[in-house]
Amino acid sequence: MRGISGPPAAAPTAPGRLPLIGHGHQLARRPLEFMNALREQGSVVKILIGPTAAYVVTDPAVTRRVLVTEVDAFAKGGKIIDALRVFFGDGLATIADGDLHMKHRRLMQPMFNKSHIATRGDVMISHVRTATEAWAEGVARDTYEDMNDLTLSTFLVALFGSGLPGHVEREFQGLMPEIMRGTIRQTILPGWVTKLPLPANRAHERRVARLRALIDQAIDHHRAQLASAEQPAPPPGCPAHQDGPRTEGAASQAGLFSTLLTADDPETGPLSHQQLQDEAITLLTGAIETTGTTLAWTLYEISRNPGIERKLHAELDAVCGERPLRQEDLGSLPYMRSVLKEAMRMYGPAWLVTRITTRPVVLDGVPIPEGADVVYSPYVHQHDPEVYADPAAFDPGRWEPERAKSINRSSFLAFGDGRRKCIGEEFAWTELLIVLATVVQRWRLTLTSAPPRPQAIVTVKPDKLSMTPQPRVPTKAQEHEEQPAPS
Template structure:
């Protein structure tokens, strides 16, 4: 695309708008098809959400300008961020750009260091194995619900340690989907509607308040766990900002002492900024909610779609089995095995490409800009869609085909890396990417090693909520017996 050269011209307006609601009806009824159709209108396309204009970027190279090269002109903001902030507060995903964002990212970064995550790997594997071994052979299950429940419980173990009260986990599982639906509703409706004392608005506020109460209980539980652990004050705790974290420092054996009781969240509980001190209770709440939402919705959705795609392609399933059997033989998965599963990683990455995770992200202009030849005023919403970019036929051959081999070492070289935005890009790139890969590989490998899942419902249709989720996905588990790995040289 042409960048800012030439005479600026107004961005084309998408067809099909209605009085008062603009393109809101299309975003509500057929969001993926509508967003994908905008590519035909140009690299930057104007839509209206109610009476408010927003500018959708459909070209990956232009989106890179928004996220990386001209990031100061495009702040984290817009209707989606405003709606998320209702229950995220000022968590890392929604906090405004600037010094406070950099401080929070610096405090949280050690939590997601590779070595620190490795201390939780075997605990997570044990949890997933126990949960999936309880499945009844031949009994159909709601796979999307299973994956969200499993990723939630696994992440809670990793984040807060073991022994979290059952009711906390159960209520998390009930509240989160309803809160996310309410958030999307607030995004696509005019702002004045979401401020009315309607039953749906009141219910959303009550769910958010209850979520914060549960987060408080989880934080108090984790504080109590930390208080009973041996005093290690003579040395900086692993993963705290005063401790230099690196994937090459220390060993998982040395750092995992007491890991069955501990959790990643101890990093934030013990963090102490030289200028502002430790995080407040409100800040701890905000960050915990941000972490949970990112971990549950996106990871669970990716796993559900991956299992569906594996079930409908015998060759993909066979290659996954071969890889797992070669690495593990007939023993259970271990943390150190994860780096030896490149094909499985490709399957998961292809599921991310085809189905999200997030399908729509917003920024807000901090000044008047010209974006690919189109003037955009200060304070305008700028939207980009990972779903659009990851289905662009100019970037991906046969984008509607599930093809894990496109991520092999040679073929991947031809893919514009800026067109794959499952974890974002630039300084707001997802801080939990390493953890997400660890959890994804653990869950999928543990399931595929023990079970073969077959579709028991109609093929699912993509449904855009926060992620692109399957509308219905029921699958039946059958036990499999792994072949012993052949001796390799």
């Protein structure tokens, strides 16, 4: 056996397994507590999902070997990836390691360049402002649903351009949560159960098929926009010219997805219809669940920490004053970025990730056979008390430059690490900052439900989060109003 480190010794098995289902009941009922407790068992702990063994890595230094230094021994795969592939297909998140993955990553990279994303920034800001200005003062809202709906619609505008048919957006919003719940169900149940012709399995298949039909409609819409942008402008004097050149209007509505529609690999040519579908689904799933969940938790934590709220307001008001947010302001909001990063640390985004061994290995002294599932949890690593002082406390100050020096990069895995690190990280930060800044600039949200409890689905979501918006006056404007009138 080719070892990675240390003399081989059998992995400890987590307590509490049951016949036939192994630890599946614990993963279904109390997954976060169960995974967090594994740290006490060792750096690599064996669990059973049905009769199948999986090896959970609880030490971030060992996880770094899996993702970075010994990455060839741990391929993208495992039960979660197999379940995701049912509706992702071979998108960038699920495609196997190798030349094809690198080709897709190269083709998609220009879409997520900082300068390219910036071209959509003001359009996204305008969309978020319009959506949030429609909120009614003093009327409680489901903040988790709001943030998921808002991040989806904002991402659709950025990805496919404006004017997407309304029914497409609405169906996306209804389908995605159900599909993700079905995927988690397929992950924690034995494989033979997910293959039976059960009503739940058939419903999952129908939802996936409908999602692909919606993706086709979105792609067709975007192709039509690009074709319209390529039409020559009418000559001067023509009546159509009085409404302005069509080229500029259509081009301004084009989205980031044009990068993939026009991509052309020298060896294999453009992406196929199936590949375009797979990548669109991958992008949408990554944008909705993770970003919306992070924003919901962030707004909750701001509402219960007045000092953090005051500091956020002061930073935002110093940058924007009484005018609306602009794309160029995003780089001047470091404290807001720290608040968002702390929400990512505490609540996700993804709480469970798998790899599969490509050969027999010895990982931190534990022998693991070829073809075995290796699991790590960003949630567990980001709550490690040896890395994060008082990990249950929401403390954005831990990300200030001096304090952050003591945090090992392997202990923050919101975007993964290594060659499979999330390609959309820059876009995620842009959308997070735009939505949070726009909401905080216009509203103060107060909790009207019981404090939410974390639920591990794909992300660590709040079980219930109802908040009531009240208008907010920028600090400088408020100070001006409170000054006595000259006598």
